[in-house]
Amino acid sequence: MTDISKAGSFKLGDRTVKRLGYGAMQLAGPGVFGPPKDREAARAVLREAIASGVDHIDTSDFYGPHVTNQIIREALHPYPA
Numbered sequence: 001m002t003d004i005s006k007a008g009s010f011k012l013g014d015r016t017v018k019r020l021g022y023g024a025m026q027l028a029g030p031g032v033f034g035p036p037k038d039r040e041a042a043r044a045v046l047r048e049a050i051a052s053g054v055d056h057i058d059t060s061d062f063y064g065p066h067v068t069n070q071i072i073r074e075a076l077h078p079y080p081a
Contacts (some may be wrong), residue, residue: 002021017056024048024059024068035067043075052074 006018007019027042036042046057059068 012056018053021056021058022054024044024057024072025063027068028060028063029067033062033077034064036071037039039074042071046072057066 004018004020007020009016025032027036027045029037049057057072059072061069064070
């Protein structure tokens with residue numbers, strides 16, 4: 001597992017986040033649209049990103065639509081404080 005804490009952090013609005021986040025674009029299916037071929041693998045990638053220290057995810061309703069946000073919710077809910 002990779003530890004991203006050495007990359008530093010910065011202010012994002014009223015929160016301090018790590019400099020490295022996760023881009024959810026590749027969670028969607030072919031052509032960055034629709035459901036992925038392996039939904040469980042997509043959830044596993046998100047769980048590993050969080051375990052590695054990621055504390056923010058870049059997403060867009062364009063990726064799917066709605067698919068990446070649904071996968072994020074499935075993988076990470078209930079959200080820690």
